[in-house]
Amino acid sequence: MAPSYNIRPENTLRRAEDLIAVDQKEAALQTLYDFITSKRIRSVAPLDLEPIALLFVELGVDLRSGKLVKDGLHQYKKNVQSNDSGLESVETVVKKFLEKAEAKLNDAQLKANDVAATLEAEAAQLEADDEDEDDENRQIVVSPEDVLMSSVSTDDTKDRSDRELVVPWLKFLWEAYRTVLDILRNNSKLEVGYAAVVSQAFGFCVKYNRKTEFKRLCEMLRTHLQTVTQKSAVKHQIENPIDLSDPDTLQRYLETRFNQLNVSVRLELWQESFRTVEDVHTLMTISKRQPKPSMMVNYYDNLAKIFNVSDNRLFHAAARQKFFSLFVQSPIATDEELKHYASMQLLSVLSVPVASSSKVDDFAKRKDNRLSMLLNLSKVPTRESLLTQVASRNVLSIVDPALAKLYELMEKDLHPISFASQAKDIFAFIESNKEFHMYIKPLTSVILDKLFEQMSEVYETVKLDFLVKLSTFEGQFKLSPIEIESRLLAAASNNLLSVKIDHEAKVVSFKTDTLENSLLSSIPLNVSSKIQYTPTEIIRTQLSSLANTLRESVMLIDPLASENEKTLKQKVSMRANAEFAEERQEVLDRALLLENRMKEVAEIKRRDEEAATKARYEKLAAVKKAEQERIEQETAKRLEEKRRKELEAIQKAEKKKLLNEINAKGIIKVDMDDIENLDGRKLQKMQIEKLEQDRKALEERIEATAKRFDYLERAQRRYELPMLQEDAEAQKGREMEVYEEMKQKLIANAKKEHEEALKIKHRLTRLIPDYEAFVGQKEQALWEEYEKKAAEAKEKLEAAKKQRIAEFIAKKKAEFEEQQKSLAQAEERLQKEAAEWEAKMSNLKYADKLKLKRAGQWPPVPPAHLQKYIKKEIK
Template sequence: MAIFFNPENALKRAEELIKVGQKQDALQVLHDLITSRSFRSWQKPHEKIMFRYVELCVDLKMGRFAKDGLIQYRNSCQQVNLTSFEEVTKKLLRLATEKAEQTLDKETLDVDDPWFKFLWETYRTVLEILRNNSKLQALYAITAHKALQFCKQYKRPTEFRRLCETMRNNLANLEKYRDQRDRPDLTEPETLQLYLDTRFEQLNVATELGLWQEAFRSVEDIYGLMCMVKKTPKSSLLVVYYSKLTEIFWTSSSHLFHAYAWLKLFRLQKSFNKNLSQKDLQLLASSVVLAALSVPPFGQAHGASRLEFEIEKGRNSRMANIIGFNLEPKHEGGDTLSRESLLQELVSSGVLSCATQEVKDLYHQLEHEFQPLDFGSNTKPLLDRISKLGGKLSAAPSLPEVHLSQYVPSLEKLATLRLLQHVSKMYQTMKIEFLAQLVPFLDFSDVEKILVDAVKHNFVAMKVDHVKGFVTFGNLGIESDELRDPLTVFSETMNKVRAMLFPASSKRGDVAPNLEETVEKEHKRLLARQSIIEKRKEEQERQQLEMEHEEEMRKLNLRMQTEVAEQKRLASEVEDRRRQRILREIEVRELEKAQTLLENTERRWTNREERERKLLKLAKTMDYLERAKREESTPLIEAAYQQRLVEEIESHEREQQREVDLSRERHESDLKEKRRVTRMLSSESFGENMEIFQNRVIRLREAEFERQKREKEEHLQARKQERDVKRKRIYYSKCEEERIRKLQEEEEARKQRDAAGPSQSSAKYIPKFRLSQATEVSGSADDHQWGSRRPQHSGRGNAAPLVEGDQLGDGGERPGGDSWRSEEGRYSFRSSGPRSSFSSRTSQP
């Protein structure tokens, strides 16, 4: 497989192979490029490559290659440019359609041609790729419409069924995985309209192809779609929906639901079609009334099983829900949908009043009139006139052409049933010829079929006797001729059989003398036979008990052997399961490790490719931005430079002119000053005045110098005294702490000596009160000398040492830092004398 880092090189190589007639190799080259990693980020040359790729796929009829290429190109265009993918898909469909149209013979319609099959596979491939993608739903709808028209144009019922099933599965998967990304949202009006248009087109094609089962499933799809989104479609779509329902129900002989669908259609047209003329309204109302009259007056067959009844009830409920379509409250079951309730609703809602006069007369004739002998003659003219009514509705072009003649056969059947019902109430028997004359619009063979159907559904009770030429009405009992004659023959035959088996004896006197002896012998024989039977029974019971005991033992042994074998089998199965479980766990762990490693590798590759793609995209974006910025800023910079150059020239000229003016002014002022100084120098008192001025300035400066010197010396002296005071206080504090510590140590040593004994104490004893007095004296001296206001503490060891940073009694702070380390401080400490001299010095002001 050749690797092309530049896609245009691959396209050039494919063109070269096409020129030498190697299209297969050219397709393989482009296929390798499309499935490579470098093709995953979309670029503009990719679109040209895909156009050439689909052309080769169509020429070579390589549908599999086309599918792979479209999937890869969809993934690369998913987030960047889906319009390019749509163009490539449309071109594939267009090329496949053109090839199929060129090769198909319009006269013979050779639909088994390979190009025809390739076109069908192309439609299926495109629908599979475009399914359940919110960004491609418009193209999906267009492709679905084209596929439906394909099935309609070439009369392909099998492909149509597959197409309907494919779209049905796609919709089911959409509802099942609706939380995934890029899934169409059916609650959006545009998406819902696309799906509805596709389903209605599917319904139209199904009815035109005569596939009524698929048409009904399409109706169920539309109903399920509406239940899914809980929204009612537009009235124009509802009109098409109910018009197709009328055709489907009429074809399936569901006359009751056909009539209800016509009623819904009539209400829709009357409510939403403002251009409906009076003639069209009469035609629609007549269709509704005739559809209701065409419903058979009997229901389910008499004697049907409960299962059949439940199936029929479920079917009726399903049909009622589809007819209801959320416009009005749904019917709860099949019992509420009946011929009687429908006719009552037509009368109460005024539909019957909108129908033509012929339909009204027919309704009254069939439902309310009771004229058995004149019923057929009065009904036939009405049916003839109704069969001529119909036509296209001018204000409702979406509805099919209405023909009332389609209801005439059902109305003739209803008229026959009504006639038989009326005649059965007046007559018990009637000649067949007379009954045939009462039904002038049907042959008697047809009348007889209707009669059998009516008897089957328990609508009328009657019997036709062709031998005698009579029709008998009423309930037929067991004593009828049909049943009485066979019973008589059977009785006579049984009597003959009895006479042959037991003939009558003529010599009864010969039998009477030996009757008592015969009875005694027979009695003894019966007693002996009874004893033999009892013995045999006992023997049989004993043998039976032995056999049962043996059988019980055999079963017990067999059960024990079976239990032993079962335990062995269970043990072996447990061992096998344990071994298999261990092997399975090992395989699962290895598989998980391999899967984890593979996932990590794929994730790293994916992250790496994503980073590379982002960096490449960012680099391209920065290049484009920088180039665009430079292209836009170049003329602006040039214009700014020219403007700045002009401004600089003007500024330079202004500065130069201002400099010349200033120089001229300074020169003139200097000349004036020169003249004034010259005049002053030429004066006689100039020397004396100058000397007086100098002396005055010198005196002022000397006085200022002395003042500043004096202030500085005073400041230095104050700071020196302050440092001395701080230093002395620190020193005194340390000395006091040392003295008190020594006193405490001596006191501790004395206590130890006192505890050891009076003979061992050799140190000088210091009374406790003297120690306290010394402490008080030192404290008072300190207060007297330094003015400290520290609190007095009784006892020994309670003098708190003064540390650096504590507040002093006179409000000043203790010296901090390293100021005491200076030469001046060290000199002061060296020059300090004994304690008395130190105290005298500190007391000086």
């Protein structure tokens, strides 16, 4: 049975082309959509369906029917994916869809440029004409539309033309990318095409600076990846699942995320860049294959840019260090590039603050550990560790000599008075390179911190104007006096130094009294480190040094005083420790109570803020929902009206075409003027009535013709009956002769074959005794060989058993001897320790024995493990 009309692709294609020819593209698109979404096409080969799908997407792009194309492509994939070549066809169709959409966008861009150029030329011509006319005769030719547009809009002509012509196609192409990615996602056979489309979408976002669309694209890709990881547990239930354990697949996903990171940095979307870095790190932890060095170089470079924007100097320098350590290994790296990137690494390390606010809270620790993991570091880096790496990896020999000199000035030979003059040329060199400008501000802060710290150890008080003068540099490194003073206070708040500023006397005092020294001594070395003790500090502590010296002299002269002082000190220490423990517990209790109260206040504040935020969001959501419902209702009304008009136009065209077909067939004759009064049912009824009349007339003619043929057939058969009987008898005789001849031939052949078989049997009978004797010999030889090998195997087994038994006995004997030897050595060691203890106790001086007796420790009791070996009692 022939297939029905609706599932024959060529008929549907022809129908759509006919509709396009009469300018009925909407009807053609609907026809193709109905065919593609039909379940009956699942049995049709994808190669036959592909031309229809290609025409469908072309019409969809021309008419900008994105939703219809999206649904049609999803249904097309569902219908053909069970076929071997179905997914290849899907990939071909979606590529054509994107190519067509991109071509439309390019055409719109060219058209908008032409329109803008034409309008600008007309405006220039009008201005030229106005300049040629006299002031009295000059007329301003401005239309009312131009006046109204200029009053409500500040856009120029090109912006308006772009908004009218280009923006709709931009939105359509973006939706096309989303549709295609949704179709190609999470299918191992389509992952290559998926990666290519993602790359195209990234290029679209960069070319047209679509930041919002890029954020949505990243969220979409992140959702797709989460879907892959969530479905990994049930991948056996999914057709063609993505397998992230496959190295090629994981490498492809990594390349996509690296490309995404590059685009996000290029668009300066730093939060999205950081999320992408986390995605890349997650994939790298899954991957068993190390990414390409070029990718990792790009990864660390982008991380450094992200940390620079977030003003995280420490991790920016760590990222620069990881970048340079990989870049050095590149075989194509030139000396200039190595010098440039080494200089950037050194500047980034020098720009790390000397001291920052103490980060002891868990959040800061978790954050630093998280950032360290992103850099593949085993621990959180510090400024000292980064400087150590710079020195150990010979970076100073690669960098520019001016920067190497800056390193020497800052880290080894910092003189506050001469630093500005020594660093003048270095600062000019840094300012001459635009890529070094990002380090000017943090480098200035670090230099000032070190300069203030050095001055605090050289001076006790200093004029504020003098300090500002020493801290003022040239060029972009120059700060105002207020900024310098703020930097000084910041250094004090970071525990770099202790300072007081007297604005009335314009004096800066670096105070370091005894109490403050004790406080500073509790600060870690990396926060507060003194280069040397100044003469001022030495004079301030001379009295305490003299007291310590006198006390030591008294202890040497009078040992009993030393004993009394030690006893008194022990009592005081015990009492102080007891009071300190109580006071410490009270402080901890107060701190805990204060912390709990602060947490309660913060929780109440957070709840209030959450409630206010929730109410605000609910209100906004309600307003947005109402507005959305209104827009949807208006859109639905417009779509319904448009659909009704399109349906009326299609029905009218169908009526017209049907009338033409009816008139062309000549069944009935209908006047074209009556098309409004006729509908499909009336036309069908008129055709049916005409066809019924024709059918009845045809049946009458057929019945008369059948009667005539019946009479002629009966007469012909009566006339030929005797002839047929004679022919049958003759045929029977001929067939009997052939039968007898074939029978004789078969009998003769059978006899001949039987005689030949008997001859072969008699000839082979003589060989049977020899055959049986040969077989018997072979069996006897095989049996003897088997018995021999069995005996040998048995002997080897017995020998192996004896050897194992001997080895076991020898092993146990050796272990026993070793144990006895160890016991003897332990016994000897204990006897030796006991003898040494006896000798030590016997040789004690009388004063020592007296001390032990006063302490209740005489006579001495030997240790428990030596009591067995003590020969005499110590008295």
